[in-house]
Amino acid sequence: xxxxxxxxxxxxxxxxxxxxxxxxxxxxxxxxxxxxxxxxxxxxxxxxxxxxxxxxxxxxxxxxxxxxxxxxxxxxxxxxxxxxxxxxxxxxxxxxxxxxxxxxxxxxxxxxxxxxxxxxxxxxxxxxxxxxxxxxxxxxxxxxxxxxxxxxxxxxxxxxxxxxxxxxxxxxxxxxxxxxxxxxxxxxxxxxxxxxxxxxxxxxxxxxxxxxxxxxxxxxxxxxxxxxxxxxxxxxxxxxxxxxxxxxxxxxxxxxxxxxxxxxxxxxxxxxxxxxxxxxxxxxxxxxxxxxxxxxxxxxxxxxxxxxxxxxxxxxxxxxxxxxxxxxxxxxxxxxxxxxxxxxxxxxxxxxxxxxxxxxxxxxxxxxxxxxxxxxxxxxxxxxxxxxxxxxxxxxxxxxxxxxxxxxxxxxxxxxxxxxxxxxxxxxxxxxxxxxxxxxxxxxxxxxxxxxxxxxxxxxxxxxxxxxxxxxxxxxxxxxxxxxxxxx
Ligand code: UDP
Numbered sequence: 001x002x003x004x005x006x007x008x009x010x011x012x013x014x015x016x017x018x019x020x021x022x023x024x025x026x027x028x029x030x031x032x033x034x035x036x037x038x039x040x041x042x043x044x045x046x047x048x049x050x051x052x053x054x055x056x057x058x059x060x061x062x063x064x065x066x067x068x069x070x071x072x073x074x075x076x077x078x079x080x081x082x083x084x085x086x087x088x089x090x091x092x093x094x095x096x097x098x099x100x101x102x103x104x105x106x107x108x109x110x111x112x113x114x115x116x117x118x119x120x121x122x123x124x125x126x127x128x129x130x131x132x133x134x135x136x137x138x139x140x141x142x143x144x145x146x147x148x149x150x151x152x153x154x155x156x157x158x159x160x161x162x163x164x165x166x167x168x169x170x171x172x173x174x175x176x177x178x179x180x181x182x183x184x185x186x187x188x189x190x191x192x193x194x195x196x197x198x199x200x201x202x203x204x205x206x207x208x209x210x211x212x213x214x215x216x217x218x219x220x221x222x223x224x225x226x227x228x229x230x231x232x233x234x235x236x237x238x239x240x241x242x243x244x245x246x247x248x249x250x251x252x253x254x255x256x257x258x259x260x261x262x263x264x265x266x267x268x269x270x271x272x273x274x275x276x277x278x279x280x281x282x283x284x285x286x287x288x289x290x291x292x293x294x295x296x297x298x299x300x301x302x303x304x305x306x307x308x309x310x311x312x313x314x315x316x317x318x319x320x321x322x323x324x325x326x327x328x329x330x331x332x333x334x335x336x337x338x339x340x341x342x343x344x345x346x347x348x349x350x351x352x353x354x355x356x357x358x359x360x361x362x363x364x365x366x367x368x369x370x371x372x373x374x375x376x377x378x379x380x381x382x383x384x385x386x387x388x389x390x391x392x393x394x395x396x397x398x399x400x401x402x403x404x405x406x407x408x409x410x411x412x413x414x415x416x417x418x419x420x421x422x423x424x425x426x427x428x429x430x431x432x433x434x435x436x437x438x439x440x441x442x443x444x445x446x447x448x449x450x451x452x453x454x455x456x457x458x459x460x461x462x463x464x465x466x467x468x469x470x471x472x473x474x475x476x477x478x479x480x481x482x483x484x485x486x487x488x
Contacts, residue, residue, distance in 0.1 A: 009122035009479035010038040012114065013147075016127040017047050017073075017103065018087035019261045019290035020371050021149050024220045026051060026260075027247035028125065028147070029066045034250070035476060038119055039066045042110065044073035046085040050262050071109045078102035088290050100203065104132040111136050123479035125218055129196070131203075131210035143215045143482055145242075145475070150370045150391040152221050152229040152243065153398040157182065158195055158391075159236055162208070174413065181236070183228050186401065191413055192393035216240030218475065220247050220374060222461035222468050225403070225454060240478075242471040246378040248353055248371070249462045258351040261290070265348030271314070271355060274344055278312050281362030281448075284434060285355050285381075287316035288367035292388045292415070294318075296326035297423050302365075303335055305430025311438060312342040312360075316350045356381055362448075363437045365409070365430075368392035373399055380455025382406060382447045384433045386425065388415040405451040407440070409433045 011032050015025035022043075029039040043051070048070050073085040078101040084090055090099055114121055114136065124144040126133035137144040148155050160181040161167065167190045170177055176187035197204040211217075216239045223230060223243050234241040251257045258268035275283060286302065288294060294302070299321050306313050321327060336343065352372070355361060356379040364376045368387040373395055376383050383406040385396040393414070399406035410429050418424045436444065461468040 007480070008036045008038065009476060009483045010040070010117075010119045011479060012069075012117075012121045012124045013039060013041045014106075014110065014124060014126040014130050014133050015041070015043075015147070016087070016129045017044065017085055020369050021127050021129070022047065022051070022086075023261045024149060024245070024247045024371055025125075025127065025147060026066075027250050028218070028220075028244065031244070031247065031250045031472060032476070033066050035472065037476060037479070040069050040113075040117065040121070041066055042069050042071060042106070042113075044085045045070055046073070046083055046089075050086070051259075069113060071106050071113075074102050074105045077105060097200075100129070103130065107132045107136055111139060114140050114142065120483070122483040123215075123475075128207060128211060128217075131206040134210035134213050138213065143478070144213075146211055146214045146217045148217055148219045151373070151395055151398055152219050152226045152233055152241070153182075153402065154370070154391045154394040155217075155219070156229045156233040156236065157186070157188070157193070157394050159233065161188075161193065162195060162204075163236070181232065183232075184402065186397055188394060188397065191417065192387075193391075196390070211237070214239065215478070216242060219243050220245040220370070222246060222458060223471075224457040224461055224467065225377065226398075240474075242475055243461075244468045244471050244475070246374045246458050246462065246468075248375050249378055249458065251353060254354065257353040257357065260351075260353060262349045264346075264351040266346050266350065268351040268354045271344070271346075271351060272358065274314075275355070275358040275360040278360040280359045282312050282438075283358075283360045284309075284311050284313045284363045284365060284438065285352075285361050286313060286365040287350060287352060287372070288318075288386070288388070289369040289372055291369075292367045294321055295418075295421060295423070296321070296324040297421060298418075298425070299324075299327050300330045301423050301425065301427045302430055303330070304427035305434065306343065307335065307339055308427060309431045309434040309438075310342075311434055313339075314344045314346060314350070314355055314361075316346045316348075319348050322347050363434070365434075368395040368399070370395055374458075377403075377405070377451070377454050378458040380452040382437060382451040384409050384437050387411055403450065403454065405447050405454065407433050407437045407447070 013025050013029050015022045029041045033039045048068055075082050075084055079098040080102055124137055124142055125147050128146045128148050157179045164180040166177050166180055173191040174189050176189050179186045221243045222245050230241050230243055356375050361381055364381050365384040366372045368385050385406045386409045387393045387396045400408050409425050411424050460466045
């Protein structure tokens with residue numbers, strides 16, 4: 001493993017402060033640092049505290065020089081409650097705009113840092129939502145790559161829908177529309193895939209403009225999984241598109257697999273011991289990422305479906321969901337006694353990578369966040385897809401219709417249309433999808449085989465000489481060349 005080296009470039013990483021964006025950026029930083037680059041990662045006090053185990057136990061302890069650059073987050077200035085430094089701590093979605101405003105106010109401290117830091121920065125890699133970094137980059141004549149968290153299939157689809165105005169003239173937001181410019185026929189409705197900043201045109205324009213001025217895009221995916229979409233996206237933008245994932249695979253030891261994003265609510269030893277006692281491929285993992293909040297009645301229906309499926313499971317329930325009186329009451333009526341030794345509930349944050357990479361896990365019920373899906377792909381685990389919003393409906397289409405390693409639970413509309421107290425999916429549909437995924441005859445066998453093959457390809461892509469490894473080499477070369485000519 002390499003250390004920082006004077007002839008190597010200095011990357012400055014600016015993630016969006018949301019778990020699904022920060023976690024892969026930290027992984028990217030670790031990979032670059034392990035290859036000898038200097039890496040500075042911009043964060044804020046509350047976020048630094050969250051990833052402290054990672055900072056202490058992972059990167060620094062391993063001698064990998066990620067520098068965490070901590071800027072005060074201007075909550076009050078932007079109209080946010082104090083301490084709301086991460087998307088998952090916003091009191092409601094109404095605070096999204098102030099949150100993006102607060103992040104954009106980091107431009108000034110970032111510019112000061114870029115001017116003063118040694119060694120001089122060679123290249124920025126910034127989350128695609130952080131459009132304001134393009135202005136800092138222009139000011140300092142610093143090349144900038146965009147980091148895209150979602151899959152390339154989603155990025156290309158959104159790009160094409162936006163550029164070809166595919167929804168123009170379509171009155172009914174639930175009417176399926178063919179996504180232009182894809183190698184196969186994929187249909188999606190405006191309600192399912194409205195675009196990142198729908199209804200917020202100014203922000204959307206800024207984000208697309210910032211994409212145009214970037215040197216290229218770095219994506220958390222791998223060539224063997226999404227070659228068609230990577231090529232088409234590169235053609236559509238005329239820029240370098242570098243798939244460098246699955247980034248989660250940089251976490252090789254148990255400690256770094258467990259310490260991602262937040263401290264786990266359960267010890268990874270306890271989870272591993274529990275899984276060790278289960279048959280290979282028998283356990284279902286149920287978790288909906290960091291942002292989705294499931295309504296109480298829906299939580300209960302998931303539980304009932306798990307119970308009637310008769311399968312072993314690990315089920316992650318968020319603290320806020322569990323605190324609901326309906327859920328507490330239902331749980332107190334004996335769910336855990338009835339499911340007994342075959343079930344484990346994790347309340348809060350689970351060591352997801354530890355769980356998915358255990359051989360006992362044979363299926364993942366996912367909200368279709370891309371990090372979760374890619375972590376599942378990396379572990380060769382097929383999925384039950386349950387999209388809620390944002391990129392998730394298109395991610396589902398990639399996994400179910402293109403890669404054919406997923407069974408849809410049957411959600412057709414985003415969760416906010418279901419309304420409070422509503423249930424999008426009943427227990428029977430949950431049970432049916434579980435049986436189909438975990439058994440499913442020849443089709444089920446095919447899904448499992450394909451998932452395993454993608455898992456193997458993922459590992460090869462990240463290994464020395466693999467496609468993602470070589471793309472990271474290209475990124476380092478690009479930044480090294482720039483460092484040489486850097487006259488800042
Ligand atoms: N995650 C985790 N434990 C949890 C919930 C989530 O480690 O209990 C991690 C998960 O492994 C993934 C990220 O948080 O890396 C969630 O990102 P994703 O894109 O799947 O969904 P989002 O949270 O952005 O909706």
